[in-house]
Amino acid sequence: MSSSLLHPPSHLSPAVALELSQSAPAVLRNVPSTNGTYSISSLWTAAETPELWITYEHLMLSCLRTGDEESAHLCLKRLTQRFGDDNTRLMALRGLFQEAVAKDDAALKQVLDEYESILTDDPSNIPVAKRRIALLQSLNKPTEAITALTKLVDASPTDAEAWAELSDLYVSQGMYPQGIFALEEVLLITANAWNMHARLGEVLYMAATANDSGSEKYLAESFRRFCRSIELCDDYLRGYYGLKLATDRLIETAPQASRPSKGDTGLPPPEIETVKRLNEVATAKLSEIVRKSAGGEAGWQGYDEAEVIAAKELLNRDAANITR
Amino acid sequence: MxxxxxxxxxxxxxxxxxxxxxxxxxxxxxxxxxxxxxxxxxxxxxxxxxxxxxxxxxxxxxxxxxxxxxxxxxGTPGLRPIQWRVWAGKIEREGEKGFMNGDGTLDKDYIGNPFKVLESRPGFVDIRKQRKEFAEWVREGDSAATIPKN
CATH class of the missing domain: 1.20.5 (Single alpha-helices involved in coiled-coils or other helix-helix interfaces)
Structure with a gap:
């Protein structure tokens, strides 16, 4: 289990988080705590590795999630011993700990004030700036969070994580054009991220279903993004799912689709024949993935169970439409 | 082999x-x-x-x-994929199982989808929401565990 302590824990399932946090006392007992002090014994003890400190950080996050504040505090203490009080990342971690143990909104307000005082002293403290934005969001102040986040991406425009967060915030407020722009910025930084291509396809699809003006354009763009995500990743369930949704809708709306006017500078809408063929490909691939994953075939077990079930439902809905 | x-x-x-x-x-x-x-x-x-x-x-x-x-x-182990889409597809399709060593432990440099952090975003983690969700999960688990007994 120690290997998954090296991965960021926020996307783990609650069961895994519980398991990790239950292992915390044992891990804390086993790993050395006095690493980094310059004593004579450091000559023969094993060299400290970056993994050790990553483990501490992730262990602390898992413990906070499950409510094991004692172990979390111990992790924080050891990290502080090693890296000092004024480490920016540790300042953010300490704030996170205070957020987690805060009893009421007044305590949270105090944490927020603390973040702000840190940021007035040192505006370039990115981890704390991110914590402040996350806390604003958590306190249900999305407008302020967006303002703060736009300032942050102005200051560090190559921070893909911040752009992705900004896009999610915009989308949660229903501001699709802005959310799409932010995701395109993410893709400028990480052009090969297949999941972000799929995410952009999803946001474009949502934008196409939400409003009528320009929905064709959004839909065509979404279709292209899903194609790109599949191009970057073989057998990508999420990409094929999106491709199927987008092509289904494109086929539905195709008869009304008008030829683009002369002034239109964007890409022309996809050929209807191509769309139909891609729809068939997506259907075939989805049913293959569902069949192999449900059949327990070796080498097809990495898919998320919920995603496979969703794909199955989509296929069933399709089949019901045909038989009707 | x-x-x-x-x-x-x-x-x-x-x-x-x-x-x-x-x-x-x-x-x-x-x-x-x-x-x-x-x-x-x-x-x-x-x-x-x-x-x-x-x-x-x-x-x-x-x-x-x-x-x-x-x-x-x-006796050499299977070669790693060198094409991006094949490698990415292996991560998606096989998950951790595709990157096991011969002795059943996870490969040390396996990190899964490296771009997943752009969606989980550890820098912006909302710990209070996670705690709430976890508490709910525990409660659900408790009720699900007690229902079959009743």
Whole structure:
């Protein structure tokens, strides 16, 4: 289990988080705590590795999630011993700990004030700036969070994580054009991220279903993004799912689709024949993935169970439409 | 597959050792005979006859080396994908199981989808929401565990 302590824990399932946090006392007992002090014994003890400190950080996050504040505090203490009080990342971690143990909104307000005082002293403290934005969001102040986040991406425009967060915030407020722009910025930084291509396809699809003006354009763009995500990743369930949704809708709306006017500078809408063929490909691939994953075939077990079930439902809905 | 490669390598090493031993014995025998000859004839030693080995020892050496090479090649683990989409597809399709070592532990440099952090975003983690969700999950788990008993 120690290997998954090296991965960021926020996307783990609650069961895994519980398991990790239950292992915390044992891990804390086993790993050395006095690493980094310059004593004579450091000559023969094993060299400290970056993994050790990553483990501490992730262990602390898992413990906070499950409510094991004692172990979390111990992790924080050891990290502080090693890296000092004024480490920016540790300042953010300490704030996170205070957020987690805060009893009421007044305590949270105090944490927020603390973040702000840190940021007035040192505006370039990115981890704390991110914590402040996350806390604003958590306190249900999305407008302020967006303002703060736009300032942050102005200051560090190559921070893909911040752009992705900004896009999610915009989308949660229903501001699709802005959310799409932010995701395109993410893709400028990480052009090969297949999941972000799929995410952009999803946001474009949502934008196409939400409003009528320009929905064709959004839909065509979404279709292209899903194609790109599949191009970057073989057998990508999420990409094929999106491709199927987008092509289904494109086929539905195709008869009304008008030829683009002369002034239109964007890409022309996809050929209807191509769309139909891609729809068939997506259907075939989805049913293959569902069949192999449900059949327990070796080498097809990495898919998320919920995603496979969703794909199955989509296929069933399709089949019901045909038989009707 | 491992036992085949290991036995082939072992066989090759055995042949190699045998070839070395034969070569050593041959040179010892040859030098003693040559010494006795030279002591009788008091002539200069013909170096080319000492250097040349019988053909069967040479063939055995070469064959043994090739056998060892074959065994080692057979024993190499499967190659990693070098194409982006194949590699990404392997991560999505197989998950952690696709990156296990021979002894069933996870490969040390396996990190899954490296771009997943752009969606989980550890820098912006909302710990209070996570705690709430976890508490709900525990409650659900409790109720789900107690229902079958009732």
């Amino acid at each position: 491992t036992w085949i490669s290991q036995s082939v390598t072992g066989l090759g090493l055995l042949f190699l050792a045998h070839a070395c031993y034969s070569a050593h014995e041959h040179s010892v025998l040859h030098s003693t005979s040559a010494a006795s000859v030279s002591s009788i004839a008091s002539q200069g030693i013909d170096t080319s006859t000492i250097a040349s080995l019988p053909l069967d020892i040479s063939i055995e050496t070469v064959a043994a080396v090739f056998t060892v090479c074959l065994g080692l090649v057979l």
